[in-house]
Amino acid sequence: MLDIKLTRYDLGKKKKIYTSLVLLITFILSLIMIYRYHSVDLRVQENKQNPFQNRQFASDLFYTNYYLYYKIYQQEKNQLIRPVDLFLTKKNIQGMINNLDIDYYSSELDSDDIKYNFDESFKELGDFINNSEGKLKYFAINKKTGFKYTNYLFKDDMKTFDDYQSELEKLNNDATKIDKNSEIYKDYINLQKKIKRKFMTYIIIDFDSNGKCDISYSYGLQKEVFDNYFLELDANKKLNEVYNISDVADFSFSNYRVEPIKNMRYVYAIPNSVNTNFYSSHDTVSEYVHRKERSSYKGIEILGRSILAIIVVITLLIPIRTLKLFMGLEKLKKLPLEVFVIALYYLHSSLLSNYVAIMMVRETITGNVLKSLLSNDIPLVVAKQLVNIINIAYWMLSFFSIYLIACLIKMVIKNGITGYLRKRSILLWISRMIIRGISSIFYRFISVDLSLRYNRLFISGFILVFFGTVILLWADVTYTLLWFFLMIVYIMVLLIFTKIVKKEIDNGKKDYEGLLGLTKDIASGNLDQDIMKVDVGIYEEIQRQLFSIQQAYKKSIEEEVKSQKMKSDLISNVSHDLKTPLTSIITYIELLKNTETSENAKKYIDTISRKSERLKILIDDMFEITKAQSGNLKVNIDEVEIVNLMKQSIFEVSDRFSTRGIALKTSFPEEKIILKLDGEKTYRIFENLLVNIAKYSAKYSRAYVDIKNEEERVVITFKNISETEIDYDAQDILERFRRGDKSRNTEGSGLGLSIAKGYVEIQGGELNIHLDGDLFKSEIIFYKNREIISSRKNISKENINSR
Known part of the structure; x- marks a missing residue:
C-alpha cells in the first residue's frame, strides 16, 4: 500500500515538473518574440519614405495613360469601339502575321487572333484606377478638342498652371525673370500651397502632337526620376514590340507596337485625407502606402511560424508516455471530436493567424495598446507592465495551444484514427443511428421488380440526387446549423448508395469475364467470332470498340495477304520475263x-554457259519459292521411304563433300520409314540442306545427318560446323535472298533454305534452325498422321494430289 502511494506521489511530481518545464519553455519563446519587436520597429522607421517614389508606380501611371486615352476617345466619339481599333493599325497586324515565328507558335494566327489577344491584354491597364476605390484622383483632357475624362475637378488648377507656363515661355523659361507681384505668379504660388495642403502626390503629364511625353509638374515625386522612369518604360516598350510572336506569354500590352498618345494631358493626385487601413485596405493605393511597412513585419512573421513548426516537430518526436505527463492532457483527449475541431477553428482565427500576430506586434510598437490602457485611467508605470504582460500572454497562449494540438494529434494517430472517431465523434454516432434506419428503407426501395439491375440502380440514384438537391435548395441558408445538418444527412445517404453500388460492381465482374473472353479470342487470332452477339452488360461500349479492332485487324491481314500476293506475282512475272530470253x-x-572456234572463244563460251545455267537455276528457284509462299504449289502425295530417299540424296551430292574433305556421318534406323509426302519436293529439301552443308562447312570437318523415327513424327537433323563466324539470327537465314556467306564467295541464290522451308510447310511439316556458336543445326519434322498435319496447317485440297 505504501509502495502504491509512493508511486503515485512520484508520478504526480513528474507531471508537475514536466508541466512547469513546458510552461517555462513557452515563456522563454515569448520573450524571444517580444525581444524582436525593437528590430521590427527599426525596420519600420527605415522604410518610412515616399511609397510612390518607385518604378512600379511610374509603370502603373504610364500604362494608365493608354487606358484613359481609350476611355476619353470612346466617350468623345460617343460610340463603343475596341481598343485594338484605336491602337493597332492594319499594317502592324499584317506585319505580325507575316513574321510569325512558327518554331515556337505552331498554331495558325490571323488578324482576329491578334485583335482578341490585344483586347484581352488591354483590360489589365485599367486595374490600377478601377481597383483604387476612388483614392487615385485623375484628370485626362484632349488638348486639341478640349474633351475631358475625370473623377476630380482639376479644371481651375489647369488654367492657373497653363497661364504660368505661358508666362514662362515668354521669358524663355527663365523663372527668375517672372514678376513676383503679378497675378499669374501669385495664383501659381497659391496653387502650389493648395497642392501641398491637400495632396501627398501630384503629377501632370503632357503628350505633344508627336506623342512625346513630358512631366510638366510634380509634387511628392522627383520629376527627374520619373522622367527617367517614363523614358525607360517607353524605350523598353519599343524594344519589346511584337513583330515576331514566339510564345503565348508575348501577348501582353507592353509588347505590342501601338499608335502613340498625342495631344493629351493627364493629372494624377492622391489626397492627404485618403483613408488606408493597414489591416483591411487592399486597394491599389493602399497597397503602395503600406507595402513597405507590411514587408517590415515579414521577419517576425517568419520567426513566429518557425517557432510554431519547431514546437510541432519536437512534440511529434517526444514519446507518448512523456507527453502524458502534462497535467490535464488525458482529460482533453476525452473531449468529443467536434469540440476539438471548433476549438481549433477559434484558436486559428483568434490567435494563430498571421493577421492577429501582426496586429499584436504593430499595435504594441506604435503605442496604440499603451494609449488604450492610459485612456482607462491606468497609471503609466502599470500600463507599461500590462503591455508586456499582454504580449507575453498572447505568445505563450499561441505556443502552448499549438503544443497541445500536436500532442492530441499524435495520441490520436498512435491509438488509431478509426477507433478515436468511433469513441469520440458525436456526428459519427448519430450517423450510425440514421444509417440503420435509412438502410432498411433503401433496401426495400431497390427491391422493386425491374428487369435490369442497372435500371434499378439508375432510378435509385436519380431519386436520391433529385430529392437531395431539392431539399438542400429549399432549406433556408440563413439557418446555418439546419443546412449543415441536412448536408450531413445527404452525405450519409450517398455513402449508403455507394455501398450498394459496390455490390453491383461485383455483378459487373461477370460481364468483365465475358469481355475478357472476347479479348482472348481476338488475341489468339480468332477473328471470325461474332462479337456483338455476346452479352457483356455495362461493357457494351468496349465491346463495340473490340468489334472495330477485330474488323480493322481482319482488314490489315487481308491487305498484308494482298501485298504478299502482289510481291509474289511480281517475282513470278519478272522470272517469267527473264526465262524466255x-x-x-x-x-x-x-x-x-558445236561450232569451230578458237581455244579462247571456247573458254568464253563455257563461262557464259555456266553463268546461264546458274541464272536458270536462280529463276527456277524464284518460281518455286513464289509458289510455295503463295500456296499455289502443287503437291503430289505418295508413299515415300524417307531413309532410302536420304541415302539417294547423299549419294547425289557426295562429290561435293569429297571436294571439300568433309566427312559425313549418318545415323539412320534400320526399319523402313514410309510417309505420305511429295517425293520430288522432299528430295529437293534434302538436296538443298546437304548442298548448304557442303558449301558452308569448314574444310576437313565432320557433318552429321540423323533420322529418328518417333511415335507420331519423324525428325531429321542436319548438323555441321560453319567455316565462317555465325553472326546472324536463325530466323533471318530463312528469309529469301539471305546467305550465311555475306562475302558471297560461294555460289548460290540465297533461296535454298527458304525453298526448303516452303516445301516442308506445304507438306505439313516444320523446318527449324538452331545456332550454337559455330554449330549450324537444321531440323525437319514430318508428322505421320495426316489429321495432325491438317490441324497444324490448312493445306488447300486443290493443291494436293493423293495416290
Whole structure:
C-alpha cells in the first residue's frame, strides 16, 4: 500500500515538473518574440519614405495613360469601339502575321487572333484606377478638342498652371525673370500651397502632337526620376514590340507596337485625407502606402511560424508516455471530436493567424495598446507592465495551444484514427443511428421488380440526387446549423448508395469475364467470332470498340495477304520475263559449242554457259519459292521411304563433300520409314540442306545427318560446323535472298533454305534452325498422321494430289 502511494506521489511530481518545464519553455519563446519587436520597429522607421517614389508606380501611371486615352476617345466619339481599333493599325497586324515565328507558335494566327489577344491584354491597364476605390484622383483632357475624362475637378488648377507656363515661355523659361507681384505668379504660388495642403502626390503629364511625353509638374515625386522612369518604360516598350510572336506569354500590352498618345494631358493626385487601413485596405493605393511597412513585419512573421513548426516537430518526436505527463492532457483527449475541431477553428482565427500576430506586434510598437490602457485611467508605470504582460500572454497562449494540438494529434494517430472517431465523434454516432434506419428503407426501395439491375440502380440514384438537391435548395441558408445538418444527412445517404453500388460492381465482374473472353479470342487470332452477339452488360461500349479492332485487324491481314500476293506475282512475272530470253541464250550457246572456234572463244563460251545455267537455276528457284509462299504449289502425295530417299540424296551430292574433305556421318534406323509426302519436293529439301552443308562447312570437318523415327513424327537433323563466324539470327537465314556467306564467295541464290522451308510447310511439316556458336543445326519434322498435319496447317485440297 505504501509502495502504491509512493508511486503515485512520484508520478504526480513528474507531471508537475514536466508541466512547469513546458510552461517555462513557452515563456522563454515569448520573450524571444517580444525581444524582436525593437528590430521590427527599426525596420519600420527605415522604410518610412515616399511609397510612390518607385518604378512600379511610374509603370502603373504610364500604362494608365493608354487606358484613359481609350476611355476619353470612346466617350468623345460617343460610340463603343475596341481598343485594338484605336491602337493597332492594319499594317502592324499584317506585319505580325507575316513574321510569325512558327518554331515556337505552331498554331495558325490571323488578324482576329491578334485583335482578341490585344483586347484581352488591354483590360489589365485599367486595374490600377478601377481597383483604387476612388483614392487615385485623375484628370485626362484632349488638348486639341478640349474633351475631358475625370473623377476630380482639376479644371481651375489647369488654367492657373497653363497661364504660368505661358508666362514662362515668354521669358524663355527663365523663372527668375517672372514678376513676383503679378497675378499669374501669385495664383501659381497659391496653387502650389493648395497642392501641398491637400495632396501627398501630384503629377501632370503632357503628350505633344508627336506623342512625346513630358512631366510638366510634380509634387511628392522627383520629376527627374520619373522622367527617367517614363523614358525607360517607353524605350523598353519599343524594344519589346511584337513583330515576331514566339510564345503565348508575348501577348501582353507592353509588347505590342501601338499608335502613340498625342495631344493629351493627364493629372494624377492622391489626397492627404485618403483613408488606408493597414489591416483591411487592399486597394491599389493602399497597397503602395503600406507595402513597405507590411514587408517590415515579414521577419517576425517568419520567426513566429518557425517557432510554431519547431514546437510541432519536437512534440511529434517526444514519446507518448512523456507527453502524458502534462497535467490535464488525458482529460482533453476525452473531449468529443467536434469540440476539438471548433476549438481549433477559434484558436486559428483568434490567435494563430498571421493577421492577429501582426496586429499584436504593430499595435504594441506604435503605442496604440499603451494609449488604450492610459485612456482607462491606468497609471503609466502599470500600463507599461500590462503591455508586456499582454504580449507575453498572447505568445505563450499561441505556443502552448499549438503544443497541445500536436500532442492530441499524435495520441490520436498512435491509438488509431478509426477507433478515436468511433469513441469520440458525436456526428459519427448519430450517423450510425440514421444509417440503420435509412438502410432498411433503401433496401426495400431497390427491391422493386425491374428487369435490369442497372435500371434499378439508375432510378435509385436519380431519386436520391433529385430529392437531395431539392431539399438542400429549399432549406433556408440563413439557418446555418439546419443546412449543415441536412448536408450531413445527404452525405450519409450517398455513402449508403455507394455501398450498394459496390455490390453491383461485383455483378459487373461477370460481364468483365465475358469481355475478357472476347479479348482472348481476338488475341489468339480468332477473328471470325461474332462479337456483338455476346452479352457483356455495362461493357457494351468496349465491346463495340473490340468489334472495330477485330474488323480493322481482319482488314490489315487481308491487305498484308494482298501485298504478299502482289510481291509474289511480281517475282513470278519478272522470272517469267527473264526465262524466255534466257532459254534462247542457252540454245545459242549450245549451237556455239558445236561450232569451230578458237581455244579462247571456247573458254568464253563455257563461262557464259555456266553463268546461264546458274541464272536458270536462280529463276527456277524464284518460281518455286513464289509458289510455295503463295500456296499455289502443287503437291503430289505418295508413299515415300524417307531413309532410302536420304541415302539417294547423299549419294547425289557426295562429290561435293569429297571436294571439300568433309566427312559425313549418318545415323539412320534400320526399319523402313514410309510417309505420305511429295517425293520430288522432299528430295529437293534434302538436296538443298546437304548442298548448304557442303558449301558452308569448314574444310576437313565432320557433318552429321540423323533420322529418328518417333511415335507420331519423324525428325531429321542436319548438323555441321560453319567455316565462317555465325553472326546472324536463325530466323533471318530463312528469309529469301539471305546467305550465311555475306562475302558471297560461294555460289548460290540465297533461296535454298527458304525453298526448303516452303516445301516442308506445304507438306505439313516444320523446318527449324538452331545456332550454337559455330554449330549450324537444321531440323525437319514430318508428322505421320495426316489429321495432325491438317490441324497444324490448312493445306488447300486443290493443291494436293493423293495416290
